[in-house]
Amino acid sequence: MKTGIATTTMASLPQTIILLLLLLGAFAQARDSFACDSKDAKTSSLPFCKVSMPIPNRVTDLLGRLTMQEKVRLLVNNAAAVPRLGIKGYExxxxxxxGVSNVGPGTKFGGAFPGATSFPQVITTAASFNATLWEAIGRVVSDEARAMYNGGAAGLTYWSPNVNIFRDPRWGRGQETPGEDPVLAGTYAASYVTGLQGNNGDRLKVAACCKHFTAYDLDNWNGVDRFHFNAKVSKQDIEDTFDVPFKMCVQDGNVASVMCSYNQVNGVPTCADPNLLKRTIRGQWKLNGYIVSDCDSVGVFYNTQHYTSTPEEAAADAIKAGLDLDCGPFLAQYTKNAVIRGLLKEADVNSALANTLTVQMRLGMFDGEPSAQPFGNLGPKDVCTPAHQELALEAARQGIVLLNNRGPSLPLSHLRHRTVAVIGPNSNATVTMIGNYAGVACAYTSPLQGIGNYAKTIHQMGCADVACNGDKLFSGAINAARQADATVLVMGLDQSIEAEFRDRTGLLLPGRQQELISKVAMASKGPTILVLMSGGPIDVSFAKNDPRIGAILWAGYPGQAGGAAIADVLYGTTNPEGKLPMTWYPQEYVSNLPMTDMAMRSSPNRNYPGRTYKFYKGPVVYPFGHGLSYTNFVHTIASAPKVVTVPLDGHRHSGNATISGKAIKVNHVRCNKLSVGLQVDVKNMGSKDGTHTMLVFSKPPAGHWAPQKQLVAFAKVHVPARSQRRVGINIHVCKFLSVVDRSGVRRIPTGVHNLHIGGVKHSLSLQPATLGVIKS
Known part of the structure; x- marks a missing residue:
């Protein structure tokens, strides 16, 4: 077996030129100070430049020195310089x-920074169910971001991650999300944000941003686009589903920013809704940071949604609702006149600026020379390092999901399968593997190159592209399959099928891909393996049911090293451990289901099937959490409580509606340390070492507003062949065993909750401390 990883390097530059660029980058000119340059005696001695002063005092001092015209030019993404105070412009x-992306004007690749590490698309990384990995990726990305900032090639404020729920399988941006489960998405958000921002107290390595708040998950479907869409959402679904990842991002991840979305929610643009921004994000959740609009959102709700009569009213509504920064020019153009006309107070503008300026100061942007600050030593040498690229490979390995393995057909043997036909429009993919919102990768390993490290390959595209509109290339693919010891078909989607502003119309493979797969499988001399690249689920029932197709892998968009990871899984160097972060539905599921219907729960009265594994009761191609291994893991619960007492706070009693319909309001419970601890033994029954991804679900007591089941915990454990490991699981009762009633009130159902771990079930009874008056 060959051990080297074949790669196509960034922009296909010769290695000598890349080495020269990196050497030149080592001597790249350091970024000048954004503000408070020690060489400028006139401004560096001003109070807002004094690092020893508390940040709120520094912000107050700076605000007192700005004119109204200067203030409004700081309300937009391309914030203007204030030369008289020694402050430069900032994007x-x-x-x-x-990975650091070239989407957005704040980042530029080239020169000392020709590329950055491109990790798998989020949907693939989410399939690892590995919070430690997510945080590690965040740390690497922020290292590279700081290095690029120091070299003048990037900013310090990153509008990532996207933590919207993958509600409808057709959504073109579902690939950017951590999947359909709110707890999974929220845990991902908190972990990745922690990695990005660092653990430096109130100081920030970079400032992350959780987006797009809220109920945003439609781009352009059947004549309805995100700029015109009014999402009609119940209080129950807002609290139970759509807001959960954002709340966890703010409260558990301490994110520095939240972005409001384009759409309206129940008739109000999210960027003009004080209930969402001022009262929820900043008030209830205590955001320590700024709120930014999606790009041109304020302009959209004035020009496109016609929410206000004048642009000044739109500017005033946005700022008064709690918006601090406009991605777009709108607030710079109309805020001053809004103040002059009495629609807005200068104090409101000051409040918005205080939030953005505070974040800039937490980033060290007002502390003088970047080179003298923490992370000031990061530079070109810290981008695309071997360790970073190895992490991208490891992330891809962990995110690949083995959907089917008939026989078993996998893993392939490099002794028996010496010649492999590699077929399909994604067989030699490079840029396709990094999905959207990506940058310029350090290097690529395509599936063809990855498999070429294990076997001799015969390559045929089969289709010119994923649209697969003709069969001209079929015969070459069929002949290759007849000659080879094994056939690997790399099929699926790309950004021409699913992308921002491009929702899918259905769930089947595009064009004639299915026909190609079936014909190649029929002709193949050896085992036929189907590898799928996609962000969203695909109905591949035909392949699942075809006895000639030995195995099916889903690789998502696996990042720059995706081809190497796919090959490692195919040949068993890596034992697959990924689990699906979204349900794979049959095509019939979407046939009569409008994307515009936001209801999560099924409704038999109107023939509505419900959404996600929590509420949908119909047939699936593959369920949420599905994923096979090359070994077999068995669970045994070593210890777990059978009864947990839920303590009420000292001033509540049953007569005060604390206990209603056998469910206790969460805000009436002493939640602080209320958790359930389990010890689970995981035994590897097979002959291969493997890492097990353990998902814990809870089925709440029956009730008309409870989900069928919900994810309450997940963990990873490496178990050598024929050995056993014990895993500790902690389930926070208020957060994860609660459900939301029809009024949007979160409650803990009393009675028996059934915990499911693989094939094992444990019954846990939650009981209130008393049904009478509780004394404090």
Whole structure:
């Protein structure tokens, strides 16, 4: 077996030129100070430049020195310089969804920074169910972001991650999300944000941003686009589903920013809704940071949604609702006149600026020379390092999901399968593997190159592209399959099928891909393996039911090293451990289901099937959490409580509606340390070492507003062959065993909750401390 990883390097540059660029980058000119330059005696001695002063005092001092015209030019993403105070202009808009991205004007590749590590697309990384990995990726991305900032090639404010729920399988941006489960998405958000922002107290390595708040999950479907869409959402679904990842991002991840979305929610643009921004994000959740609009959102709700009569009213509504920064020019154009006309107070503008300026100071942007600050030593040498690229490979390995393995057909043997036909429009993919909101990768390993490290390959595209509109290339693919010891078909989607502003119309493979797969499988001399690249689920029932197709893998969009990871899984160097972060539905599921219907729960009266594994009761191609291994893991619960007492606070009693319909309001419970501890033994029954991804679900007591089941915990454990490991699981009762009633009130159902771990069930009874008056 060959051990080297074949790669196609960034922009296909010769290695000598890349080495020269990196050497030149080592001597790249350091970024000048954004503000408070020690060489400028006139401004560096001003109070807002004094690092020893508390940040709120520094912000107050700076605000007192700005004119109204200067203030409004700081309300937008391309914030203007204030030369008289020694402050340079700043571009707020940079992106780092799964690596430093060149989407947004804040980041520029080239020169000393020709590329950055491109990790798998978020949906793939989420399939690892590995919070430690998510945080590690965040740390690497922020290292590279700081290095690029120091070299003048990027900003420090990154509008990532996207933590919207993958509600409808057709959504073109579902690939950017951590999937359909709110707890999974929220845990991902908190972990990735922690990695990005660092653990430096109130100081920030970079400032992350959880987006797009809220109920945003439609781009352009059947004549309805995100700019015109009014999401009609119940209080129950807002609290139970759509807001959960954002709340966890703010409260558990301490994120520095939240972005409001384009759409309206129940008739009000999210960026003009004080209930969402001022009262929820900042009031209830205590955001320590700023709220930014999606790009041109304020302009959209004035020009497109016609929510206000004048642009000044739109500017005033946005700022008074709690918006601090406009991605777009709108607030710079109309805020001053809004103040002059009495629609807005200058104090409101000051409040918005205080939030953005505080974040800039927490980033060290007012502390003088970047080189003298923490992370000031990061530079070109810290981007695309071997360790970073190895982490991208490891992330891809952990995110690949083995959907089917008939026989078993996998893993392939490099002794028996010496010649492999590699077929399909994604067989030699490079840029396709990094999905959207990506940058310029350090290097690529395509599936063809990855498999080429294990076997001799015969390559045929089969289709010119994923649209697969003709069969001209079929015969070459069929002949290759007849000659080879094994056939690997790399099929699926790309950004021409699913992307921002491009929702899918259905769930089947595009064009004639299915026909190609079936014909190649029929002709193949050896085992036929189907590898799928996609962000969203695909109805591949035909392949699942075809006895000639030995195995099916889903690789998502696996990042720059995706081809190497796919090959490692195919040949068993890596034992697959990924689990699906979203349900794979049959095509019939979407046939009569409008994307515009936001209801999560099924409704038999109107023939509505419900959404996600929590509420949908119909047939699936593959369920949420599905994923096979090359070994077999068995669970045994070593210890778990059978009864847990839920303590009420000292001033509540049953007559005060604390206990209603056998469910206790969460805000009437002493939640602080209320958790359930389990010890689970995981035994590897097979002959291969493997890492087990353990998902814990709870089925609440029956009730008309409870989900069928919900994810309450997950963990990873490496178990060598024929050995056993014990895993500790802690379930926070108020957060994860609660459900939401029809009024949007979160409650803990009393009675028996059934915990499911693989094939094992444990019954846990939750009981209130008393049904009478509780004394404090």
């Amino acid at each position: 707020w808009w940079s992106e780092a969804l799964h």
